[in-house]
Amino acid sequence: MTARSLTRxxxxxxxxxxxxxxxxxFGVCIGVGSLVFFVAFGLGVARIIREKIFPVxxxxxxxxxxxxxxxxxxxxxxxxxxxxxxxxxxxxxxxRKMNVRLPALSRYEGAFFGAQLRMRVExxxxxxxxxxxxxxxxxxxxxxxxxxxxxxxxxxxxxxxxYNKSFAPPRNLPQLTPTLVxxxxxxxxxxxxxxxxxxxxxxxxxxxxxxxxxxxxMLAGITIPLETAIRINRAAHVDADTFxxxxxxxxxxxRVPHLVAEVKKxxxxxxxxxxxxxxxxxxxxxxxxxxxxxxxGLICLLAAANIAxxxxxxxxxxxxxIGIMRAVGGSRADIRSLILAxxxxxxxxxGGVGTLGAVLFGRAxxxxxxxxxxxxxxxxxxFFQYSWEVTVGGIALxxxxxxxxxxxxxxxxxxIDPAQxxxx
Amino acid sequence: xxxxxxxxxxYPDGQGGEARVLDRVDLEVKAGEFVAILGRSGSGKSTLLxxxxxxxxxxxxxxxxxxxxxxxxSDRQLAKFRNRQVGFVFQAFHLLPNLRAIDNVLLPAFFSSxxxxxxxxxxxxxxxxxVGLLAKSERLPSQLSGGERQRVAIARALLHxxxxxxxxxxxxxxxxxxxxEVIALFRELHREGLTLLAVTHEERISAAAQRVLKLEGGTLxxxxxxxxxx
Numbered sequence: 001m002t003a004r005s006l007t008r009x010x011x012x013x014x015x016x017x018x019x020x021x022x023x024x025x026f027g028v029c030i031g032v033g034s035l036v037f038f039v040a041f042g043l044g045v046a047r048i049i050r051e052k053i054f055p056v057x058x059x060x061x062x063x064x065x066x067x068x069x070x071x072x073x074x075x076x077x078x079x080x081x082x083x084x085x086x087x088x089x090x091x092x093x094x095x096r097k098m099n100v101r102l103p104a105l106s107r108y109e110g111a112f113f114g115a116q117l118r119m120r121v122e123x124x125x126x127x128x129x130x131x132x133x134x135x136x137x138x139x140x141x142x143x144x145x146x147x148x149x150x151x152x153x154x155x156x157x158x159x160x161x162x163y164n165k166s167f168a169p170p171r172n173l174p175q176l177t178p179t180l181v182x183x184x185x186x187x188x189x190x191x192x193x194x195x196x197x198x199x200x201x202x203x204x205x206x207x208x209x210x211x212x213x214x215x216x217x218m219l220a221g222i223t224i225p226l227e228t229a230i231r232i233n234r235a236a237h238v239d240a241d242t243f244x245x246x247x248x249x250x251x252x253x254x255r256v257p258h259l260v261a262e263v264k265k266x267x268x269x270x271x272x273x274x275x276x277x278x279x280x281x282x283x284x285x286x287x288x289x290x291x292x293x294x295x296x297g298l299i300c301l302l303a304a305a306n307i308a309x310x311x312x313x314x315x316x317x318x319x320x321x322i323g324i325m326r327a328v329g330g331s332r333a334d335i336r337s338l339i340l341a342x343x344x345x346x347x348x349x350x351g352g353v354g355t356l357g358a359v360l361f362g363r364a365x366x367x368x369x370x371x372x373x374x375x376x377x378x379x380x381x382x383f384f385q386y387s388w389e390v391t392v393g394g395i396a397l398x399x400x401x402x403x404x405x406x407x408x409x410x411x412x413x414x415x416i417d418p419a420q421x422x423x424x
Numbered sequence: 425x426x427x428x429x430x431x432x433x434x435y436p437d438g439q440g441g442e443a444r445v446l447d448r449v450d451l452e453v454k455a456g457e458f459v460a461i462l463g464r465s466g467s468g469k470s471t472l473l474x475x476x477x478x479x480x481x482x483x484x485x486x487x488x489x490x491x492x493x494x495x496x497x498s499d500r501q502l503a504k505f506r507n508r509q510v511g512f513v514f515q516a517f518h519l520l521p522n523l524r525a526i527d528n529v530l531l532p533a534f535f536s537s538x539x540x541x542x543x544x545x546x547x548x549x550x551x552x553x554x555v556g557l558l559a560k561s562e563r564l565p566s567q568l569s570g571g572e573r574q575r576v577a578i579a580r581a582l583l584h585x586x587x588x589x590x591x592x593x594x595x596x597x598x599x600x601x602x603x604x605e606v607i608a609l610f611r612e613l614h615r616e617g618l619t620l621l622a623v624t625h626e627e628r629i630s631a632a633a634q635r636v637l638k639l640e641g642g643t644l645x646x647x648x649x650x651x652x653x654x
Contacts, residue, residue, distance in 0.1 A: 005534040016522040324518040327479060328580065329507025329535035331500045419474035422514055423592070 001334045010341045017314060021346055024310050027303030028350025028398045029357065035296035036358035036386075036394035042289025043385035049281050052378045053158070057216075058253045063263050064245040064271035075267035077243045085248060088262050090255040095132035095247040098229045100125040101238040103193035106208075108186050113174040122195060123188050124221030125153075125208075127229025132247060136212035139182045144227035150185050150209035153222040157213045158378075165377040178213035185209040188222075190232055201236055216247075245271055300401045303350070307343055307405030315339070315413045319421045326418035336414040343406030344399050351398015355391050362386065425588060425619045426453035426476055431485035433471055445471050446483070447642030453621055455587075458614040460633035461623045462647070467639045469623035470592050476621065477510045477590045478502045490587040507535050511581025515593035517573045519565040519580075526552060526561040529579045536584070544583070551579040555609060571602030578609060589613065591622035595629065607632045 001009075014021045063085065065077040075081070086094045104123040110116070133154050134142040142152050157178060164175045190204040208222055217223040233240035248263070250256045260270055315322070322335055330338075362384040369383065433446040445468035453459050463469045474480040476487060478494050481502060487494045490509050497505065506512075519528045526548050533544040552558045555575040557568075565573055574594065581589055591610070595603035603626075611632050614620050622629050623639075630636040636647040 001535050002537075002539055005536075005539055009534055012520075012523065012527075320516070320518055321520055324514075324520070325531070325535070326503070327477075327506060327512045327514075327518075328532040329503050331503035331535075333500065334503065334535060417480075419471070419480040422479070422512075422516075422518060423470045423474070 001330070001337065006334075006337060006341055009338055010345055013338070013342050014345065020310050020314065021342075024303070024307045024402075025346045025350035025353070027306045028300070028347050028401055029354035031296055031300035031303045031354070031401065032351040032394045032398040033354030033358045033361075034299060035293055035397065036355050036390055037361060037384075038289050038292040038296055039394075040358065040362060040384040040386045040390050042286055042293070043387070043390065044380070044383045045285045045289070047385050048378060048380045048383070049285065052161075052380070053281070059250045059256065061248040061250060061256060061259055061263065061270060062245060062272040063248055063268050065242070066267060066269050077246065077268065078241055081266070081268070082243065082246060084266065085246060085263070085268075088248075088259065090250050090252075090259040090262065091248050092251045093131065093249040095129040095249070096226055096243045097129075097245045097247065098127045098226060098233070098240075098242075099244040100127065100190060100224075100229050100232050102191045102199050102233070102236045103196050104188050104190045105192040105194060106186055106188050113176065113180065113184075115173050117173070120194065122193060124218065125188070125190075125224050125229065125232075126218045126221060126244065127224050127226040128247075129226050133212070133214055133216060133223060136214040136217075139209070139211040142211065142225055144225050144231060150207035151188075151224050151228050152211040153208040153224050154212045154214050154217045155181060155210055155222065156217040156219045157215050158219055159217075160213060162377045165375045165379065169375070181210045181213065183209065183211075191236055199236060199238065204232060204235060206232075300397060304401040304405035307346060307402050308408055311339060311343065311406055311409035312412065315409050315416075318413075319416055322413055322416050323418040323421035326416070327422060332414040335416070336410045339410035339413045340403060340406050343402040343410075347399035347402025348395065350402070351395040354398060355394040358394070359386050359391065425455040425457070425490060426451060426621065427486075427488040428452075428472075428476060429486045431472070431475060431483055431487060433468065433475065433480075433483045444642050446475075449485070449639075449642070449644050451476075451637070451644060453588075453619060455619055456614075456617050458610070458620040458632070458634045459622070459637065460630040460635070461621070461637045461639055461644070462625060462627075462630055463623070463639035464625060468642060469625075469639050472639065473590050473592050473621070473623050477512060477588075478505045479512075503535065504537065507532055508584055509587050511578075511584075511586035511589045513574070513577050513581050513589060513591040513594045515596035517565070517570075517577045517597070519573055519576060521565055524562050524564055525557060525568065525576045525579075528565065528576055529561075529583055531580055532583045547583060548579070551582045552576075554582065555579045569602065570598050571605055574598060574602075574606050575609065578606070578613075582613075586618075588619045588621060591620065591624075593624055593626075594622060595624070595626060603628065 066075055082094055082096055085091060104125055105120065106123045107120045109118040130142045136154055137152055140152055142154070145151055160176055160178065168175060185207050188206050188208050190206065191198045191201060192203040230240045248259065250259050263270060325335060366382045366384065373379070428449060428451040431446050431449040432444065434442040434444050437443040449472060461469055461472065471480065475483050476489060492505055492509065520531065529548040529552055530544055533539050549558060549561065552561050555578055557572060557575055557579065560568060560572065568576065595606055598606060607629060610620055622633065635649055637644050638647050
């Protein structure tokens, strides 16, 4: 039997029992639609976590000295060890980081983008190599400034998002963008604190000017040039020789596991809270959506069972029809193909409509979210990721579920003895 | 045309044993012959017809039709044989209810390995015209009388120009008048050179046949020439 003949016979068979066909397709539609919806939702939320909330460059590895590192008895992350890290085969670049190791306080009172702001806030500052964030500095070079000039600082884009969605609205403060904050200058007193005792010595007064914003900047603090952090630490007579951490850029993502192993062999630890949080939350989201997807998979199985039952019933009533098909030249394989093709069409239609419904429902929810949900940090334009793999996979699953359901009935149909049914 | 030797067929008797329906049946039908096989219900007439037409391959013995030895053919080969070499006509017509008359006639073309839609349609119209139903080719079976349905079934059997027409109680569901019309059609087809083998328990078909055989106790016996005998 040719494909064209098979198609015509399938369409004739479906037309004969359109109600039953639509009912079977509806089952597939619900199963596939809900599965595609939940998978796309899980992928979409995971992407938001991965790209917005805890952005992680998969080729970057954050390294820190071990928690217990006492003098020469521990593993210190000094320049010599940085050089050893840089010499590792899998490392393309090393970016050093050093916290300003003394408390800092910012007292601000004045104009703040059209509003008046009065605040006193503890400030964390971290110095990083200019090579890591230098390209984000859009106002002035990311380097230790000459005396009397403000320190260039880079703020976290995530901090701006949290400020815009959570901090600013209840205080009637303006919304800030990475471009708008450029040039904003605020005072910082190093070696000064409201909550802890300062170190011996006088406070160091400085101005910090925002010169850029980046995902890689410190979330709850200000990121400044490494040389500035070293200079401030040295001026306060605190450790200015060992680094708080380092970011390693692997030569390829594939080499990251090997690089991690090498780093651990050196007695250093991997300190990547964003990656860990991202992975933890991502796993939680995926587990939740997987549970719903599993439920949807069960619906698909029920749809397959429904198709099996509907086809079995249909084949019982079509026995003489199948018998005459055999008598005029249909082989067992032709009959099997016919039943499977009918089921495949049911699955294709059910899966296609279900997938389309899932996409449209997702779009409607996104539109409702934009229209009715209040702003919140990292609120996305879409909660869904309808990749072609998801949509094509949904349709394919519909066809597969229908074929699974039709497998038994197709074999029973092919096994019908034409001599027996035609003699009746 | 048809040659059957020592054909045996048994069924389970439901008590652990076997019931022999056909016992060393030998049959020779020449090309262009019209043979009727008489027998009571359950005598094995339909079974023999199904074996000769390649619908039933579970038997012992040797069957040849049109030079094709049926034993040993695969399911696909048997299907092709049925599609091209024989045409079946059944008592219950077995038309597909949702197909128009012309589409029922075209059913064998769906299973052809080399379908030619236009040529098949022309041929379907030709055979429908041959059975006198071209004007009703667009009708569904439910819109046709019993005799018309059987003539559609005959047209279906003739679509691919079979070597033999195998008829199983072809007038069993028809009244006397329409049955006579169908038998007249068989006689015309026979006169045109078609080989016909009909199994029946009706005398009027045997009267139309050239040769009449009787199936009884699993064996065939020759009852001589029928009403159409030369």
